[in-house]
Amino acid sequence: MYVYADNAATTAMSQTAIDAMLPYFNKIYGNPSSLHSVGQEAKEALDAARASVAKCLGCEPREITFTSGGSEADNQAIRSAAIFGARKGKKHIISTAFEHHAVLHTLQRLEKEGYEVTYLDVKEGHNITAQQVRDAIRPDTCLVTVMYANNEIGSVLPIAEIGAVCKQAGVLFHTDAVQAVGHLHINVKEQNIDMLSLSGHKFHGPKGVGALYARRGIPLTNLIDGGAQERGKRAGTENIAGVSGMAAAMVDACDHIDQNMPRVAAMRDRLIEGLSQIPHSALNGDAVNRLPGNVSFCFEGIEGEALLLLLDMHGVCASSGSACTSGSLDPSHVLLAIGRVHDVAHGSLRLSLCEYNTDEEVDHILKVVPEVVAYLRNMSPVWRDLQTGKREYIL
Numbered sequence: 001m002y003v004y005a006d007n008a009a010t011t012a013m014s015q016t017a018i019d020a021m022l023p024y025f026n027k028i029y030g031n032p033s034s035l036h037s038v039g040q041e042a043k044e045a046l047d048a049a050r051a052s053v054a055k056c057l058g059c060e061p062r063e064i065t066f067t068s069g070g071s072e073a074d075n076q077a078i079r080s081a082a083i084f085g086a087r088k089g090k091k092h093i094i095s096t097a098f099e100h101h102a103v104l105h106t107l108q109r110l111e112k113e114g115y116e117v118t119y120l121d122v123k124e125g126h127n128i129t130a131q132q133v134r135d136a137i138r139p140d141t142c143l144v145t146v147m148y149a150n151n152e153i154g155s156v157l158p159i160a161e162i163g164a165v166c167k168q169a170g171v172l173f174h175t176d177a178v179q180a181v182g183h184l185h186i187n188v189k190e191q192n193i194d195m196l197s198l199s200g201h202k203f204h205g206p207k208g209v210g211a212l213y214a215r216r217g218i219p220l221t222n223l224i225d226g227g228a229q230e231r232g233k234r235a236g237t238e239n240i241a242g243v244s245g246m247a248a249a250m251v252d253a254c255d256h257i258d259q260n261m262p263r264v265a266a267m268r269d270r271l272i273e274g275l276s277q278i279p280h281s282a283l284n285g286d287a288v289n290r291l292p293g294n295v296s297f298c299f300e301g302i303e304g305e306a307l308l309l310l311l312d313m314h315g316v317c318a319s320s321g322s323a324c325t326s327g328s329l330d331p332s333h334v335l336l337a338i339g340r341v342h343d344v345a346h347g348s349l350r351l352s353l354c355e356y357n358t359d360e361e362v363d364h365i366l367k368v369v370p371e372v373v374a375y376l377r378n379m380s381p382v383w384r385d386l387q388t389g390k391r392e393y394i395l
């Protein structure tokens, strides 16, 4: 059996999305800026995709800028708000300690450029409260940027409440909603979201395409200068196949949230229930306000990397929170941010499900993970020290 349980990293494209893309490779291949009919057909596809994406978010088509993905949308949103704020002498930004690197690294760069960033603590409940945001807002705050849902531990943040706080204080509010779009109900107007980032490949669309929603009137700063595409805010010939595939996947996902969410959440809950039986383990993330597909655990006395390799050999594709893929052995900043100590953070496992997963696959995971954890603990000198009392258990 082969189980793909790494949907927070990326998803398989749906047939709907693939079918939506195909005509734009060699049939309707025009440049939307061309005045002739082939170009205008491509322009129509671009407009249709923008209208679909806008409808799913509850905004106007003109408030959508297509980008190369979630990372670019995050960069553009944050940079735009920072530059806009600086013009009015406001150079303070509020974020959280467990953002995606696309946000964190952009903020770190802004700090070097003279901005000040407050990173809200996420230890309590592995989440933040709207009150924390309210308390952190200052007269010189130009932006609140907090993620909609965390990609590693699945916590879903109180976005509507934070939106209300920001609106009341007159501070721009951006959310990295890459993990939420297509999986949770979102309405940017009702939730008072000023800017929102999304990415096609996290909801069965193509990789390399995303979008930034920015409320009318927010002056976006270009990251890429050139032609007048995307209302002059993002130069370069549009990725018509990509945006068409993303829009089709998004409509499909948004239309089926009410069917998919309970089914995926039921598989998630069965995994959480089963894996909690493993001794000296802990669930990461908000136990209540949680992405329907996210299961994240720390197991004491093992190395997450070894766990992943063995799980792969047993047909389970998962992920750890650790940044080992980038060649560093530092544990994940997210797990450290929620208060896991280094040793514990190293023994992490993230399983992320989607509606393509099945109950049989959940059974397989529930059989394999406890066996592999026990096997690794048997070989671990750390585990021996814990068992003989030379070391104290943390979990």
Ligand SMILES: *Cc1c(COP(=O)(O)O)cnc(C)c1O
Pocket (backbone or CB within 6 Å): 008, 009, 068, 069, 070, 071, 072, 100, 102, 147, 149, 150, 151, 176, 177, 178, 179, 199, 200, 201, 202, 208, 209, 210
């Ligand atoms: C995947 C992801 C991103 C990056 O999106 P790309 O399209 O891969 O650039 C940003 N934020 C979060 C929360 C993500 O999960």
